[in-house]
Amino acid sequence: MAKMTLEELRNLRDAKKKEMTQRDGNEKSAQIIIGMGTCGIAAGAKGAFDAFLDELDSRNVTDTKITQTGCMGLCFSEPTVEVDVPGMPRVIYGNVDAKVARRIVTEHIIGKALVSDHIFDKPAADIIK
Amino acid sequence: MHATICDLITDLVQNSIEAQATEISLNVEETKTNLNIAIVDNGKGMSASTLKKAKDPFWSDGIKHKHRKVGLGLPFLFQTAEMTGGNVAIESEEGNGTTATITFDPAHVDLPVFGNFTTAAVTLMTYGFDGNLEIRHCLDEKEYSIEKQELIEILGDLNDLESLILLKEYISSNEEELRKT
Ligand SMILES: Nc1ncnc2c1ncn2[C@@H]1O[C@H](COP(=O)(O)OP(=O)(O)OP(=O)(O)O)[C@@H](O)[C@H]1O
Ligand code: FES
Numbered sequence: 651m652a653k654m655t656l657e658e659l660r661n662l663r664d665a666k667k668k669e670m671t672q673r674d675g676n677e678k679s680a681q682i683i684i685g686m687g688t689c690g691i692a693a694g695a696k697g698a699f700d701a702f703l704d705e706l707d708s709r710n711v712t713d714t715k716i717t718q719t720g721c722m723g724l725c726f727s728e729p730t731v732e733v734d735v736p737g738m739p740r741v742i743y744g745n746v747d748a749k750v751a752r753r754i755v756t757e758h759i760i761g762k763a764l765v766s767d768h769i770f771d772k773p774a775a776d777i778i779k
Numbered sequence: 780m781h782a783t784i785c786d787l788i789t790d791l792v793q794n795s796i797e798a799q800a801t802e803i804s805l806n807v808e809e810t811k812t813n814l815n816i817a818i819v820d821n822g823k824g825m826s827a828s829t830l831k832k833a834k835d836p837f838w839s840d841g842i843k844h845k846h847r848k849v850g851l852g853l854p855f856l857f858q859t860a861e862m863t864g865g866n867v868a869i870e871s872e873e874g875n876g877t878t879a880t881i882t883f884d885p886a887h888v889d890l891p892v893f894g895n896f897t898t899a900a901v902t903l904m905t906y907g908f909d910g911n912l913e914i915r916h917c918l919d920e921k922e923y924s925i926e927k928q929e930l931i932e933i934l935g936d937l938n939d940l941e942s943l944i945l946l947k948e949y950i951s952s953n954e955e956e957l958r959k960t
């Protein structure tokens with residue numbers, strides 16, 4: 651890949667925007683929140699982040715937001731990822747490595763079925779916040 | 780603890796974000812003989828006694844990890860420097876911000892591998908925080924820099940999948956250009 655300029659970046663963005671408004675725009679977006687605290691990173695949260703981007707991109711999923719939070723206080727099951735797909739229960743997954751991240755995309759976000767072997771038991775609210 | 784230099788850098792920038800900084804600059808310079816890292820923020824800063832405590836691996840301010848009073852970021856940095864003959868200087872003034880200047884010897888066998896700068900930069904640029912972040916990366920004579928507010932102006936919401944993918948392409952093309960011989 652040749653070095654991209656800011657101008658090229660702007661053009662690519664405009665092209666994408668056009669393409670997106672041509673599609674049906676009233677779909678609500680899914681949200682992925684990745685725990686990027688010290689423990690999460692040590693446990694491989696960045697690998698999960700890259701895998702989410704790659705898998706969502708290669709499967710042409712749109713309308714998704716990926717955000718990060720610091721410490722979720724769930725060290726023992728890092729990397730932790732919260733997934734919120736409209737019309738489905740909000741779930742927290744534990745031990746999300748790159749492979750599990752790809753499964754979350756295909757099974758949960760596309761297939762609308764929970765990845766049950768990685769669901770983190772909903773802890774008491776005071777532990778999370 | 781941390782597998783790579785890039786993870787260590789991530790942790791330090793997160794410290795600046797957690798200190799409510801609105802302006803953060805990260806400068807990474809690699810040469811044959813030196814790896815220089817500088818992080819400057821205008822966050823809440825530390826008093827002399829807090830700074831002293833912050834070097835202690837058995838201390839964290841108790842606000843962030845209610846269940847764990849042990850910070851891992853700074854102690855790891857000092858430990859890595861000590862093990863590899865590197866140097867760390869932290870200057871901080873309460874209310875005015877913090878500057879961390881780090882020099883490592885890239886040839887030292889015990890220095891962690893550098894890691895993936897593209898992913899570190901993408902995650903830092905899209906970490907939830909309202910201020911501005913400037914990242915500059917130099918390798919010998921080449922360099923590039925990116926600025927968060929400018930990227931938002933071009934891409935819109937950086938946390939949208941479309942923006943994230945373009946941002947990653949953009950940064951990785953700049954990284955490739957740096958490494959090209
Ligand atoms: N840039 C900074 N500005 C102000 N205070 C800071 C800064 N960096 C570190 N500190 C203070 O030093 C303490 C120790 O930092 P350290 O990164 O070692 O641990 P932590 O951030 O509390 O926890 P962890 O990084 O393990 O999640 C912090 O809790 C904070 O009070
Ligand atoms: S990042 Fe693990 S307890 Fe905070």
Ligand SMILES: [Mg+2]
Pocket residue numbers: 688790791793794850851852853
């Ligand atoms: Mg820290």
